[in-house]
Amino acid sequence: MSDRSIVDAEESMLCTHHSRRRFLALSAAAASAAGLVTAAPGIVRAVAPASQVDPAFVQLARFLTGRNDLDARIIARAYEALVTTDPSFAARSTTLARAIEDARLADVNALAISPLYANPSDRAVAIAIVSAFYLGQVGEASKARFIAFEKALMFEPTADMVPIPTYSRGGPGYWGKVTQVPND
């Protein structure tokens, strides 16, 4: 099964700066985007119905990953895995979302250096959400729940240089022609 996106979230605004109002407006847009998940029955099994994906979670996921173009199916799958794995997740993520609003944090980079991120519960919830989207799974090793592979965010920072395992990005012997590499 490929992770090819079936939903292109309608808004294209960058996530570099959020006012409180924009944070809330994005939540509404996210809710409608998540709603499209159910329009493609049979593609993904065991995904929570859109009505069960808390719009605030969609917004929180976008905020924490710094990405507005998260695949709606992956959001739904991550949410389902997180709430299933941790019964207190829904309440804790709501608390975190409110705290981010109240602190008027511009983006995830502001969160990373804020006192809020030192709070153990808020920090753990934030890392759990970020991990779900970056690693493409919730939980560890054999007990983990699968979320995504090709679209796991951990592959994005190196997409210009190395393939996602099993996928090809060059063709036969391409690597033998690489004589210079970026050193950033």
Added chain:
Amino acid sequence: MTVYDADVIVVGSGVLGSVAAHSLATAGKAVIILEAGPRVPRWRIVESYRNATDKLNYNVPYPDQPWAPKSFAGPYADDYLQNVGPFAFKPGMLRLVGGTTWHFAAAAWRYIPNDFKLRTLYGVGRDWPIEYGDLEPWYQRAEEALGVSGSDRDDQSGQGRGPFPQRSKPYPMPPRPWSYFTNRLAERFTAAGYHFIDEPNATNSQPYDGRPPCCGNSNCMPVCPIGAMYSGDVHAYKAERAGAKLIENAVAYKLEKGSGGKIVAVHYKSPDARSTRLTAKHFVVAAHGIETPKLLLMSQVANSSDQVGRNLMDHTGIALDMLSKEALWPGQGPVQQGGVFDRRDGPDRQRHSAIKHSPRTGTANQLVTEPLLKQGVIGAELDRRIRHDAARFIEISTTFEVLPQPQNRVTLSGKTDALGLPKPQIYYDVDAYFRAAVTVAKEDYKRFVTLFDAQVINDDTGLQNRDHIMGSTIMGADARDSVVDGNCRTYDHPNLFLATTGVIPASGVINPTLTGAALSLRAADIIAREI
């Protein structure tokens, strides 16, 4: 006149059984292959991998059946191997058509002449009953069968003295191109006085045998998605096309003895526990280094020496993970391309194991992202660090020569599987000869860290499995202390041959599959002439 079900029955459809079966079928013999596991097409394994969690566990995407458990990573597998010793001997072992080479990385080294004379030259371990020259033509045949890409110029003894060991013909394919990572590592190691050499590998550097060249999908383990890397299913299906009958989900559990010390039949169970008896003139057991002694012990055959299951060896190893100062970008090209071979041979083998250091160069994103998330790194800094660290991740995988010790052994557990057959019980530990080499390797690690101006992530991994099972049906010149002779024929039964790396009596440091394939082709040639 006796009527047989087949001329030859081969138990096991991994690379060693399948090259033998293919060779015999091509020679016009009637061949049946019994495989304990199912047939699974490559695409299904690739999809299984992509949709799995625990992706660094190479057994994960493969089938686990109640009648054919793999060695770990599954509900039946996890309680299959019964370890009773101080080290958990849990090699990757798969049960499906094609066997465990589905998830090897296809290193295809030859042993060097001194590896065959360990006792004579260094006073430790055992000698082989055959020499390099006996095996050389068969190495060539095996390289041509599997499709090996390699350098004809390297001194594979690691001393930088010119092409070695002697070859009768060039490698079937030129070496795979080196990546930027491999070139930079080779430069650094060479500048420091080490000998870094190309790894001959059963992965196509050009189209070969109907399979494509490597496209650098960075996933040799646990499955090459495009079949550019050789795996045993290639010859299982080639054997089938050559006329062999391949029966999957057939678990051999008894070799039946007849008159004159001959084996007359093999009995196998189907998943519903129904039993079938098949007769043949010759039998080849090619069921992996753990399952082969298990079948012999269950059948009470080939064990007049009491060596079946004993002398169990792996290239038990350690590893060094570090972040180099400069960006090297592992993940481009194949996951293994060469190694530091200076300690492969020499007088030090009198005192400690030979040593091989092999850098691994897979896409490192998961390996670097997990610890960053554990540290709580998020936001733009997370993306920056993933890129930075993934470009600099170096894993040095080190393997050691292991000596045959009779107490390291596979026996039959009192526990049984779904078919009521005993599970393998394993006792394994390493000795002082081995531990002395670990000390030497760790001194090398200190130099490597300096060489790459690196930050150590882990230089104390503990001992690791390397999936190279040897010794468990040991080969030797004397029937009193060996299971098979130099032709892989069991001393006790003239028509029973073993096609397994379990026959290897001196482990050296190199991946044993190519040697196993050479021995199997050689045994098949002998069998073909006897039928």
